[in-house]
Amino acid sequence: MMRAIVITKPGGPEVLQVQERPVPVPLPHQVLVKVKAAGINRPDVFQRKGNYAAPNGVPADIPGLEIAGTIEQCGADVSQWKTGEAVCALLAGGGYAEYAVVDARHCLPVPKGWSFPEAASLPETVFTVWHNVFQRGQLKAGEGLLVHGGSSGFGITAIQLAKAFGAMVFTTAGSEAKCKACLELGADKCINYKTTDFAEALKGERVDVVLDMVGGDYTAKNLNLLHADGRLVFINAMQGAKAEINALQLMQKRLTITGSTLRPRDAAFKANLADEIKDKVWPLLQTVNFKPIIYKLFPLTDAAQAHALMESSEHIGKIILTID
Numbered sequence: 218m219m220r221a222i223v224i225t226k227p228g229g230p231e232v233l234q235v236q237e238r239p240v241p242v243p244l245p246h247q248v249l250v251k252v253k254a255a256g257i258n259r260p261d262v263f264q265r266k267g268n269y270a271a272p273n274g275v276p277a278d279i280p281g282l283e284i285a286g287t288i289e290q291c292g293a294d295v296s297q298w299k300t301g302e303a304v305c306a307l308l309a310g311g312g313y314a315e316y317a318v319v320d321a322r323h324c325l326p327v328p329k330g331w332s333f334p335e336a337a338s339l340p341e342t343v344f345t346v347w348h349n350v351f352q353r354g355q356l357k358a359g360e361g362l363l364v365h366g367g368s369s370g371f372g373i374t375a376i377q378l379a380k381a382f383g384a385m386v387f388t389t390a391g392s393e394a395k396c397k398a399c400l401e402l403g404a405d406k407c408i409n410y411k412t413t414d415f416a417e418a419l420k421g422e423r424v425d426v427v428l429d430m431v432g433g434d435y436t437a438k439n440l441n442l443l444h445a446d447g448r449l450v451f452i453n454a455m456q457g458a459k460a461e462i463n464a465l466q467l468m469q470k471r472l473t474i475t476g477s478t479l480r481p482r483d484a485a486f487k488a489n490l491a492d493e494i495k496d497k498v499w500p501l502l503q504t505v506n507f508k509p510i511i512y513k514l515f516p517l518t519d520a521a522q523a524h525a526l527m528e529s530s531e532h533i534g535k536i537i538l539t540i541d
Contacts, residue, residue, distance in 0.1 A: 221314035222520040222538075224278045227267030230524040233313075235517070238279070241311070241318040245294040248321045250304065253333035255312040256283040257523050257536040258341050258370065259453065260480060264310075265524065271310040272481055281312020282480065284319075285327055285336035286540075295321040303327040307340040307487060309480055313520055315540055322488035325495055328502040335509040338535040339502075342374040344487070345452060345479050347494050350375055350428055351382070353475050354450045358383030360425035363442065365435065367407055368395035368533045371452065373510045375428055376402045378498065381506040387422060389415045391530065398533045402510070416442060426450065433457035443472055451476030510534030516541070 223236045243249045261280040263269035271277045285305040288298050298304065304324040311317045327336040350356050356379060364375045367388025379386045380403040388399045389410045396407035406422070408415040416438040425447050427439045432454025439449050440462060447470065466472070479487075501507045512532040515523040517540045527536055 219315035220517065221276075221279050221311075222281075222517060224265050224280065227265070230265070230521040230528070232265065233521045233524060238314065240316045243290055243292040243295075243318045245292040246320060246322075247292045247318045248288050248295055248298055248304075248324060249290040250284060250286045250306060250317050250319060250324075251289045252284045252312065252315055252317055252540050253286040254284065254337035254540065255281045255314075255517075255538045256337045256339075256341055256370070257520075257527050257538065258282050259455075259527070261313075262524055262527055269480075275308075275310035277310075279311045279313055281310060281314070281317070281538075282308050283337055283340035283342075284308060284312045284317055285333040285339075286317075288324075289316065292321065297321060298324065303333070303336075305336040305340050307344050307479075307491070313517065313538060315517075320484050320488065322484070323491055325491060325499065328499065331502070331509070334511055334514055334537045334539055337537055338370065338509050338511060341479075342370045342535075343378075343494060343498060344490055346371060346374045346378055346428070347498060348479065348490055349450045349452055349477060350379065350426060351497075353477060354426040354428065354448045356382070356384055356426045359385075361385040361387065361423040361444070363387045363389075363419065363424045363427045363439070364404075365389050365427070365429050365431050367399040367404060369430070370535045371428070371430065372399070373402055373534050376404050377507045378501075380404075381501050385423070387419055387424065395533055398510075428452065430454075431456050433460060436460035436462065440466060440470075440472060440474075443470065446471045446473075448473045448475065452478075512536055514539050 221238045306319040306324040388407045399407040408418045430453035433456030512534045
């Protein structure tokens with residue numbers, strides 16, 4: 218048996234409770250990971266509230282999309298990993314537990330010199346940012362990227378990767394402390410959206426790609442800011458999924474509006490994404506071009522407090538659960 222954090226019913230953080238569950242058994246293509254750390258992400262909060270159902274084949278009541286730990290057992294068809302190896306992995310759920318099963322192709326080695334909590338901060342954010350900013354958004358060296366929510370887990374990852382690949386980076390954040398953190402990570406400009414209209418502050422800057430998790434009335438401002446042939450990429454719409462757009466503006470500026478959700482994508486897509494990330498991103502993690510930003514660690518049993526902190530939006534960077 219193992220301890221797991223279970224969503225006992227839809228609701229606030231208090232519905233997360235520790236329960237005993239059987240240790241999962243890996244299928245032939247999977248590995249069983251002894252979890253040392255698990256990342257907290259917004260989709261976990263949505264799932265806890267009953268607004269984001271887990272895909273088929275994934276524990277419906279155990280959240281958690283990213284983990285780091287050691288391989289405890291390999292499925293019969295797994296040849297690329299060995300028992301005892303340290304990995305971090307992207308999951309579709311089930312990460313808030315002492316053990317988790319994951320498709321072996323969705324694992325990556327823990328970067329040399331990184332702790333398990335640091336490694337657990339990577340998969341959900343790096344996979345999401347790489348796909349949306351660099352694959353869908355086609356960001357190139359010399360172009361400008363605007364990242365909303367620059368101090369979030371996705372934001373700190375987007376800032377650092379975009380700078381590492383030679384882009385200019387503009388961000389928004391909700392306090393001067395958060396703006397300072399974004400600038401320290403390499404952002405060229407950060408706007409406190411609570412005191413300044415980002416659309417006015419960025420007039421005259423070249424913005425080729427916008428990574429947006431806000432939606433709502435940000436949409437028109439984003440489209441106005443975008444340079445010709447610009448790309449607006451949605452990864453969330455926390456302030457509203459509906460917005461008015463000017464079709465004539467899209468045509469005149471040749472703009473592209475796109476976006477994605479990673480969790481429901483099929484296993485082969487995620488495996489291909491992992492291969493590209495290992496080739497393009499993982500080498501950067503051994504340099505000064507990228508560093509993990511961990512705001513606070515919580516023991517697994519304090520998952521409710523970790524969720525409350527996530528919902529407060531006070532944090533800068535990642536919130537991580539640790540397991541002894």
